[in-house]
Amino acid sequence: MTLAEEPFLYLTTVGRKTGLPREIEIWFTQFDGRFYLIAEKRERAGWVQNILGNPQVTFRVSEQKFSGVGRVVDEANEADLRQRVCEEFDQKYGWSDGLIVELKPEE
Numbered sequence: 001m002t003l004a005e006e007p008f009l010y011l012t013t014v015g016r017k018t019g020l021p022r023e024i025e026i027w028f029t030q031f032d033g034r035f036y037l038i039a040e041k042r043e044r045a046g047w048v049q050n051i052l053g054n055p056q057v058t059f060r061v062s063e064q065k066f067s068g069v070g071r072v073v074d075e076a077n078e079a080d081l082r083q084r085v086c087e088e089f090d091q092k093y094g095w096s097d098g099l100i101v102e103l104k105p106e107e
Contacts, residue, residue: 004030012058013050029088035103036085042099066105073100
């Protein structure tokens with residue numbers, strides 16, 4: 001099974017209030033060397049708020065671990081990227097409704 005075929009990504013953010021690590025299990029898609037997540041609760045999701053407060057993240061897919069930065073995709077100015085992520089999510093999970101977050105691994 002390739003990384004892109006794995007069902008879940010495990011994202012660790014830094015708690016914006018506590019400073020402690022916070023891990024979630026979440027659906028993802030991967031292309032062009034980046035990973036994409038969708039927050040159903042949009043900016044209200046705690047993990048999105050954590051990334052907005054501190055974009056440094058760690059994450060793992062299967063046994064592969066990454067460090068990098070997270071950012072919210074600008075839906076107005078990155079419509080092509082949003083469309084591609086939604087298509088990938090629809091194909092993989094049959095769902096794509098929410099705020100898109102990009103994870104860029106450090107090189």
